[in-house]
Amino acid sequence: MKLIKVYCSVVFTLSCLYSGARGARSCGRFPPLFGFQVDRYLGRWWQLEKTMNYREMMTGKCYSINYSRDPMSVNKLKMRTDYVTRVSNSPNTMFSTLAMVSPQFDPSHFRYAMSAMPWMKKNYRVIATDYENFSIEYMCNTNMLGNAEESVWLLTRERHPSEAVRLQAKQILQVLGFEKLKLYDADQSCKEKPMRMQDQSMLEWLFSV
Numbered sequence: 001m002k003l004i005k006v007y008c009s010v011v012f013t014l015s016c017l018y019s020g021a022r023g024a025r026s027c028g029r030f031p032p033l034f035g036f037q038v039d040r041y042l043g044r045w046w047q048l049e050k051t052m053n054y055r056e057m058m059t060g061k062c063y064s065i066n067y068s069r070d071p072m073s074v075n076k077l078k079m080r081t082d083y084v085t086r087v088s089n090s091p092n093t094m095f096s097t098l099a100m101v102s103p104q105f106d107p108s109h110f111r112y113a114m115s116a117m118p119w120m121k122k123n124y125r126v127i128a129t130d131y132e133n134f135s136i137e138y139m140c141n142t143n144m145l146g147n148a149e150e151s152v153w154l155l156t157r158e159r160h161p162s163e164a165v166r167l168q169a170k171q172i173l174q175v176l177g178f179e180k181l182k183l184y185d186a187d188q189s190c191k192e193k194p195m196r197m198q199d200q201s202m203l204e205w206l207f208s209v
């Protein structure tokens with residue numbers, strides 16, 4: 001047991017600590033989101049709350065993602081992640097590709113691959129959304145100790161959503177059985193800027209209003 005823990009702390013430091021703190025749970029089995037319309041889901045979403053994610057937390061704040069269709073493939077989406085780095089307080093963008101695992105039967109199930117690390121594939125799914133106000137995304141993997149490592153992201157269309165939208169989203173989290181999972185407010189304290197245009201340099205974008 002001790003050995004396993006040491007191994008964890010070298011290889012997966014944070015995820016092991018994290019699962020240890022949460023205790024044993026198994027992955028939630030969510031059925032395909034009935035009638036999910038991926039085209040209505042596209043566009044920008046802001047993080048409102050999420051389970052603890054040390055890597056994201058230490059890297060940056062003010063995360064938003066923007067889903068769009070992949071012009072090269074009908075069964076893929078592009079995912080653009082914008083955030084502000086903790087180290088230099090400057091905006092950064094990450095691009096990834098999402099494959100729809102089963103576009104016919106379950107278009108709410110995505111397989112994520114980062115451009116920089118294409119071998120690291122992760123599955124997650126949209127488990128609730130009204131397209132206009134909020135969304136809940138869920139990822140779960142069973143770790144070496146047999147514990148579920150669950151990640152939940154509560155996303156909203158507006159960066160600072162109304163109280164009504166917050167309440168509704170939280171109620172849905174409860175209904176889905178996530179009341180025991182600790183969710184943290186995502187830091188959205190940065191000053192909002194429009195997204196950088198493709199033909200805009202980083203400097204131009206930084207100094208634009």
Ligand SMILES: *[C@@H]1O[C@H](CO)[C@@H](O)[C@H](O)[C@H]1NC(C)=O
Pocket residue numbers: 043044066067068195
């Ligand atoms: C999201 O990305 C698409 C495709 O690049 C772009 O057309 C759209 O304006 C972006 N949405 C927002 C809200 O920035």
Ligand SMILES: *[C@@H]1O[C@H](CO)[C@@H](O)[C@H](O)[C@H]1NC(C)=O
Pocket residue numbers: 130131132133162164165
């Ligand atoms: C989104 O929230 C607004 C404000 O609370 C509400 O008027 C609207 O009906 C909501 N949209 C959906 C699809 O529930």
